[in-house]
Amino acid sequence: MLYREAGDFSTTYPQDSQTFPIRFDRYRYYVVLAIAVFVMPFVMNDYLVNSIFLPFLIYAIAAIGLNILTGYCGQVSLGTGGFMAVGAYAVYKLMTAFPDVNIFFHVILAGGITAIVGTAFGLPSLRIKGFYLAVATLAAQFFLVWLFNKVSWFYNYSASGQINAPERTVFGIEVTGPNTEAWATYLFSLVFTIGAALIARNLTRGSVGRQWMAIRDMDIAAEIIGVNPLKAKLTAFAVSSFFVGISGALFFTVYLGAVEVGEVFGIQKSFLVLFMIIIGGLGSIFGAFAGAAFLVVLPVLLKLVGVDLLGWPTDIVAHFQLVIVGGLIIMFLILEPHGLAQLWRLAKEKLRLWPFPH
């Protein structure tokens, strides 16, 4: 009834090829954006921002990045944690080396550095595919973590090997360090998340994205119709690592504030982000958000219900959490391999036909 294209005419090509061609969908998108930017900052508190919104926004960027590589270009990567570490350590070195430059640019630069590193590790993808590429990226994961642990230049020779984010401001408002306001860190991360989603969405709709998808669907056929696999695969690695690097930089500076590479950016992180895009939906920007939200909010929700509401022992709840999340992952893989994004797509299809399905 609400969600349909009837009476929604396009008179120009740009109108026809916009992201949300259906008017209701478009307005819904504007409303969500407006609430996120103008309403949410006023209801933020320390608990909400640190337990739910910061991890959600930051993981969403990482998931978008990995989704470009795995979901759109078909290159399986298990190096996400390592690339996030590159972003985190790059931004730390930049922050401490050039304290006068705005943190905003440092985060973007950190993304750029990660893109270079990611491209270098993407080179083997030209020769190896599938499982073998996954193993090559796994090597990147372990190598990068080892590197940041071993070479003390990366952590400015501190005794413990931990890196701490010093206080930095944007427009005179602190966004890193201990004295931040909840709304400031939220908005700072939100800007990056919206930017990443917009860029990713438009890249994947354009010629670059079509090349990625051609490589994903069948690389030999893609090569025959004129897609340069070298360019397509390496751009996918570069763009993907850029986003992953930004998320790593934000993860360290805005969210955690102090990081130890082996613990925070270990192989667990790579799997977590991979689960996010699998549950959310491969090859979908909305899927990246849905997957990130699912895996960030679900544990918190289970804890709230189990410990605070039912008063169960904390260890039982923690064990249940593993069982439930694991069970849900298996359930999704069996029942809906295309993830939450596909459910959303189906719901939209149903809505368009409602109330007279054929």
Add this chain to the structure above:
Amino acid sequence: MKMKFATWVAAAMMAASPALAELVFPSLSYRTGPFAAGGIPFADGYADYFTLLNERDGGIGGVMTRVPECETGYNTEKGVECYESTKGEGALVYQPLSTGITYQLIPKATADDIPVHSMGYGRTSAKNGKVFSHVFNYPANYWDGASGAINYLLETNGGDISGKKIALVYHNSAFGKEPIRTLQGLAEKHGFSLIELAVDSPGQEQKSQWLQVRRDKPDFVLMWGWGVMNQVAIQEAANIRFPMENFIGIWWSGSENDVLPAGDAANGYKALTFHGVGSDFPVFDDIQTYVVDKGLAAGSGDQIGTVLYNRGLYAAMLAAEAAKTAQAIHGTPDITASMMRDGMEALEITEAKMTKLGMPNFGPEFSVSCENHGGDALIGVTQWDASSKTWTLISDFKPTDGDIINPLIEEDSNAYAAESGIEPRCN
């Protein structure tokens, strides 16, 4: 539906308004994950001591205590969530039992005016109270541990260990890297050579490290390990027939969990400590009467008297004493986190006090001041007896080498102060 909503609102309002004043000591515990074997006894000991205070004394200074538990799984992100979710309940002090989470909380808790007590872990240079206003690591830190181990070796080797080879097997993380600088300084001073062997977390794979030990034949091995790494290391040491009495672990590598899997082969293994071992203290009778017999013991109640249980108990005792000190300073039984900080800074632990609490010689005597948040750095050594399955204190709490440690603390804390723009206090 309407009725239900009203009930919810009423319940929420009741939860939000503090009906009775209470002292909240959150326990960021880990009863799951790779380090659960160490997290469970500590959390049990911490909770049981406060239960004992409630049951026996009616709380601290007439105010009941409460220990809300939050599971971190030794995971930094969950630790942040736990901190944020408990700090609103009037948390007085945090003891995260994880170096990673401690590093997280140092700036956050300082900004929120809540003290952090990282007892024998965390950031060593937090001993410098001039820089770290809200962080305490009394009674001992890792650099004291390193020096204590070397002092013990000096003592047992006629005061001379020059030309000896000492290997450090460490967890390749912030925690394990802590003692390296101190040991390097001590190596220079006493003329021994140091071999550094890193073990990646969680430490199940140590074949190559112990192969290196076998090849280099160090005279002594020190270990900075935690969780499963300890068990594996002791087993590997036994496999290469390394003499156990020359193998000394930090206090986190010296619990029953670590030595039991190796069986008789672990006999003679040594570990540092800063508190008493065993259950031969009067306070355990009270725990039996007031906590266990009433069915109030935390967890499954099977950890009482183990090394890490005692450590949790000791941490809780120090927190309770600091709370008493704070109540005395501010003249109110109902203290806030800020008052608690003052209490911790003025804390004084004497033998008479410990005896009164039923814990004679349970830990070293020490006092905390504005400049010194780390106590007096007295380290003891314990040894494992595999036949009776007990730890015994074989060297009493003895002083460590301040000449090496203090300049390092000064240097590291000043670097932190410069990085974070902190003005030194206590002037």
